[in-house]
Amino acid sequence: MTEKLRIGVIGAGRWGPNLIRNFHSDPASVVVMVADQSTVRLQVLKERYPDIAVTESADEVFANPAIDAIVICTPTATHHELARKALENGKNVFVEKPLARTVAECDALVALAEKARKILFVGHIFVYNASIQVIREHIRKGDLGKIFHVQITRTNLGPVRNDVSALWDLASHDLSILQYWLGEMPVRVSAVGGRFLSNKLEDTVFATYTFANNLLANIHVSWLNPKKVREITVVGEKKMLVWDDMNLDKPVQIYDKKITIDSDQATGADRSIVDTFAGFRASIHEGETFVPKIGVNEPLAAECKAFLRAVKDPSTSLSTGYQGKLVVQALAATDLSLKENGREISISY
Template sequence: MTQENKTKSGYVAVAGCGYWGKNLVRNLAALNVLGAVCDPVPAVAERHAAEYGVKALDWSEVLRNPDLTAVVIAAPAALHASMAMDALMAGKNIFVEKPLSINVAEAEALCKEANRRGLVLMVGHLLQYHPVFLKLKQMVADGTLGRLNYIYSNRLNLGKFRNEENILWSFAPHDISMILSLAGQEPASVSAVGANFLHEHIADVTTTHMSFADGIRAHVFVSWLHPFKEQKLVVVGDRGMAVFDDGQPWGNKLVLFKHSVHWKNGMPEPDKAEGLPVEVPQDEPLRLECQHFLDCVRTGATPRTDGWEGLRVLKVLQKAQDSLAETLKPPETAAKPAFPGVIVHESAYIDDQVQIGEGSRVWHFSHILSRTTIGQNVNIGQNVVAGPDVTVGDNCKIQNNVSIYKGVTLEQGVFCGPSCVFTNVLTPRAEVNRKADFLPTLVRRGTTIGANATIVCGHTINEYAMIAAGAVVTHDVPAFALMAGVPARRIGWVSRAGERLGDDLICPRDGSRYRETGPDQLEEILT
């Protein structure tokens, strides 16, 4: 694709037009690059499309549209990684709002994939584009403050309350990004404390402490349960101090204090100076951030807040979260098995003789029974029961209210939609013991099982099959088959990427090709 095609007007789509996304829509429209909007609520997308004279598309249409070479993702944080990977696989340049992901491994995979494909991956750490912060960073670099000793940041407000992420993940990424930028390094140690007041399991107030190898210390105090709004960054050096107070009028947002400390008779004494406002040309940070993304798409330059910068911030957040979890642990809790690198919600229950791979997550009220093996990077949603004697492969996603009973094996990359059902006996009776009649079910790699589908035991669902929502599977399923109905029958074929194949058997998402090798048999043509 030529540079001209990459940067013509109307080549950017915004996915998520809500609380913050609407501001991105406004700025990109003003920059004459907005081509489409996308939102899970169609009426919201249609309203913005009408206001700015662009298309309202669903996410799959955005990915398939060759004229949209860049996407801006302003969805809930839990969706950032999956949507960003979808966009990369579709060849799009990406600007994703903070955080890049809620999982370090997923974020690292995004960075590597963007590098491999030569695409822009930028994270929305907005304050790195604020003219006042850029001036402050210049003052640090040119030695105005001397050697840095201490940095702290307050981000406080009453609301906006969230139930999908705590205050640390909602407010602190911007501050951590600025601190890492000023320090020029990653912290040697991270710790955090906090408290829950509005919700039993979501922190409303946290303080994160960072120590750096060269002696710099920093902390970030964030709260959405505070009587007034405050967004303030304080930088303390040995020859001066500076305050970036974003709540002040523009002319007073950055103030330099040429304070110093003198020693007299072995005791330090302060030499105080009046604060001096620092002149900074005024501009809208979000417009500058959007323009920076567009410039990087046009020139191929590396963004100031590229994916790797986002990954560094994410690593600090994760270390802070791990530390916070220890401080918020209830004083009396039943001992649970330790699984390094695994997130297990405190309401989940893990039996003995269970193996769970690194990077996996087990969420609220789920129960993993004995002798069950869970692979790496598996997401187990709320109210899931798995086991006993169940195997779940790497990278599987088990949505809410799924029960995986004895005899079921899920290979790598299987998706189980909400409330889908596996059986393990054909003729159950409440008063008859049928354990000897259990029949195994094998779900091979990459299969998708839709919401409320039922998988009758004793069958194999082969690779990359797609079971429609509500279908009832009563026989073996061929690889790549699209199954629907009661009982389920094949109504078509799908690709490895999950797209329905037309008569040409070419995947519309990634261009992969397939051929039929017999009745109800399909194989991918590997080149």
């Protein structure tokens, strides 16, 4: 019988119980101890899982020799300190997104993980979503052709956070998806946002990212919207694609649609040749819509299993500490653009 990976969890708030449930039910792992500052949460947890030890002290989790890995699901401001202590105590680390508050904190954690030869895994859950993985296959195979632009919308009425803005809370998902699909990160960003609910944090952000090949990606995130939307449109030279996470029957649809400008109409005055509505219509191609078959999966369960695999084989990880750092670099540059009223900011990696 294979020995189970023994896990300690720090943070039993809104998201923590989901991670506890998945790791404790997985045949390859067992949750040994959970730390949280709320005695009420710990009491509820103890009633549900009598075999899991609970404590109000994170230091008890770090010092426990029976723990192989630590899962951190606490406010972003605490990520660096908790992950640092976990790595210094020889533990593998799973930390919820975003990895940390600053690029410097991310760099320190990545270096420490390498020095300790331990896994630093970031909870970019959407790269473990079956639909997102299928889309990556179509993009990488060239089915859509050269990608021109991507439009991303992630909105809902809440939940409102008081530790990070909607940008850091929501767009961190989308930047990790773009990184996963395209294999690169944007080099410039321009963003505007609004602090309609509080004067401290943006609850609504519109950010436009430019990649080295001039691909454009626009991300709209908001906690202040009447409709829950998780949708991405990818426009390619050959075909176009829409991912709608709210559409359970057809989450991914690929459209055989494109616009072709004839070579003799491509530049200058020659464009005037197409001077009628019918002429413009002739350049538009609208074929069939293809709905790829998507396997049913629970992304969180897949993510937890991926962490367990990564502890055994680091090369299998899709969300390393380094990748988490790249996302934070893009977020930090976006924050700077927000502060400077939309000025385009170059992103260095």
